[in-house]
Amino acid sequence: MGSETSELLATRRAKLERLRAEGVEPFPHAFPGVVPVAAVHEAHADLPAGEDSDARYRVAGRLHARRGQGKMAFLDLDDRSGRLQLQAKLDVLGPERMARLLELDLGDIVGVDGLAFRSKRGELSLRAEDVTVLAKSLRPPPDKHHGLQDVETRFRRRELDLMANEEARELFLTRARVITAVRRQLDEAGFVEVETPVLQPLYGGALARPFTTHHNALDRTLYLRIATELYLKRLIVGGLERVYELAKDFRNEGISYKHNPEFTMLEWYEAYADYNDAAARLEALVAGVAQAIGYEGEIDFTAPWRRVTLVAAIREATGIDVLEHRDRDALVAAIRAAGLDLPVEDRSWPQLVDDLLSKHVEPELVQPTIVMDYPVELSPFAKAHRTQPGLVERFEAFAGGMEIANAFTELNDPDVQRERFEAQLRLAGAGDDETQPYDEVFVEALEQGMPPTGGLGLGIDRLTMLMTGRRSIREVVLFPAMRD
RNA sequence: GCCCCUGUAGCUCAACUGGCAGAGCAGCGGACUCUUAAUCCGAAGGUUGAAGGUUCGAUUCCUUCCGGGGGCACCA
Incomplete structure (x- = not known):
């Protein structure tokens, strides 16, 4: 740290000691009766x-x-609701309080009692009659005008971002309103919010690598959940009928503009419903969120959204009908014949279908789109399609060129589920390290009898990106993953 | 893991083809009783991410390492 920094810090420390020498407590315990500055503005809009x-x-x-x-001095005071100009006059405050006020540093937390007035230039202000130090700031704040621009500091030191940049404050208030709107709508629809284990003896419900940890007293390996799916379905078996969980999942994968290792996921399960019901509920939910936060961007979230089958979506984007090339070699030949820039080495048929979707379809889906009916190989927990052999009743929802949701008519036949797990075991034996571990407890729960169920997972961070127009998940997560 | 870009004062940014590292804000001293990116005067503030190398001379060129951003791969 440079000597200048030490000087800046020393200056503030000296002021701290001066306050104490004058008998002023620089860190008092409380300051009752505070009013948001926005309320002051509101009350005197016509002054x-x-x-x-x-x-x-x-x-x-x-x-x-x-x-x-x-x-005489003017000072700007920021609180969560906005900014208010303070006026400090010698003839109002007297020499001692005026001097003490002028010794304050930018960044100090202060309480002010005063009279509301509007300045000659038209700025609503508070004429300070008393000023109380509430917390001395011992470090210099970011630039008052330019704010804090450095991306690394904004993410690592989010408190500086929040104090310096009003957009950052507004963004996270919007994120909170997104989450509130989601909960309110599900609660009103008769869903019960539940909490299931983060630490799990077996991970499941998605295809991803987990974080591993260890329980000392039990001397056993535990995994941070990659999804809440299997526990939530056991609650459906138990008769809760409509459940949701809105919480963090953890996936030990790469970091990108749309991936953070810990992220917020909503999952809900609804008895006696199928994936069509889930789609309708998703459209209404997201449209409701957009309305609740006053979304004014370019995406039209109004229901119903465009619906297209996966096969048709890939055919539209690439000209390839994956069902007409139902084995790996045939599909590889079709991809080559179409001249697509898509690596095919060591890729299985379902992986290639997924690649076609994520590389050639997903980026084009800016307006909300529901892509339906996936190959069974990609979806170990989805129920077979009622009319299309080889497909399951699954959809993914896309918007802004990103996947935001994934839903199934849930597989509730325990014998079929057991076969799916066994198929996953065979893939694991072949070297695939992102397969589903066999979860016998879950299969036994299905044997108890699970009603027909529609379930859905919605990425809350990505939803917030869409609602706030941000292109990076790091902008909408308060403390995104960074290297140490 | 690979490729490209990037790192300069507390903050925001300059510095030509390799030639003394500069400004605004903040801070410090002073002036100012309606300013609002206040204004004016003065003085200060730097291991240019780190370590090496080339050179008479490196913020600038080269190598390695560290951090950040973007892309690819992986990850739906």
Whole structure:
């Protein structure tokens, strides 16, 4: 750390000691009766320029800027609701309080009591009558005008991003409103919110590598969940009928603009429903979220969304009908004949279908689209399609060129489920390290009898990206994964 | 893991083909009782991410390492 930094820190420390020497507590315990600055603005929206009100307020927040230093100064105070200008006048405060106020640093947390007025230039302000230090800031804040631009610092030191950049504050308030809107709609639809284990003896419900940990007392390996699916279905077996969980999943995979190792997932399961019902519920839910947050972007979330089968979507984008090339070699030949830029080495038929989808279809799906009916090989927990052999009743929803949701008519035949697990075991034996471990407890639960069920998973981070127009998941996660 | 870009003062950014590392804001000293990116005067603030190398001379060129961004691969 440079000597200048030490000087900056030393200056602030010296002010801290000066406060204490004057008998001022720089870190008091509380400051009751604070009003948001937005409430002050709201109450005096019609106050003419140059006029005083007769209303006094107590506000609190962080000092953001200061203008003037002599017998009168203006200061900007930020709180969560916005910014309010303070006026400090020698003839109001008296010499001692005026001097103490002028010693404050930008970044200090202060409480202010004062009279609301509107300045001659038309700015609603508070004429400070008393100022209380609520927390001395010992480090310099980011640039008052340019904010904090450095991406690395914004992500590693999110508190600086939030204090310096209003858009960052607004974004995370929007994220909270997204989550509130999701919960409210599901609650109103009769779903019960549940919590299932994060630490699991077996991971399952998705195809991904897990984080591994160890329980000392039990001396056994545990996994951080990659999905909540299997536990939630056991709750359907138990008769809860409509359940959801909105929480973190963990996948030990790469990091990208749309992948963070821990991410927030909503999963719901609804008895007596199928994937068509899940699609309708998803459309209504997301449209409801867009409305709740006042979304004004270019994506039209209004239901119903465009629906297309996976086979048709791939055919539209590439001209290849994957069902007419139902084995690996035939599909590879078709991909080569079409001149597609797609690696085919060591790729199985289902992997190639998935590649065609993710490389050639997904990026084009900007407006919300429901892609339906997937090959059984890609979907170990989905029920066979009622009319299309070899396919399952599964859809993925896409928007903004990203997958946002994945849903099935849930497989509830325990014998078929057991066969699917065995197929996964064979893939694992062949070297695939992202297969489903055999979960006998889950199969036994299905043997108990699970009603027909529609289930869905929705990526909350990606949904927030869409709702806020951000192109990186790191912008919508408060503390994204970074190297140490 | 591979490729490209990138790292300069607390913050935001400059620095030509290799030639003394500079400004604004913040901070410090001073002036100012309606300013709002306040203004004005003054002084200060740097191991140019780290370590090596080439050179009379490196922020600049080369190598390695570290961090960040983007892309590819992986990951639906």
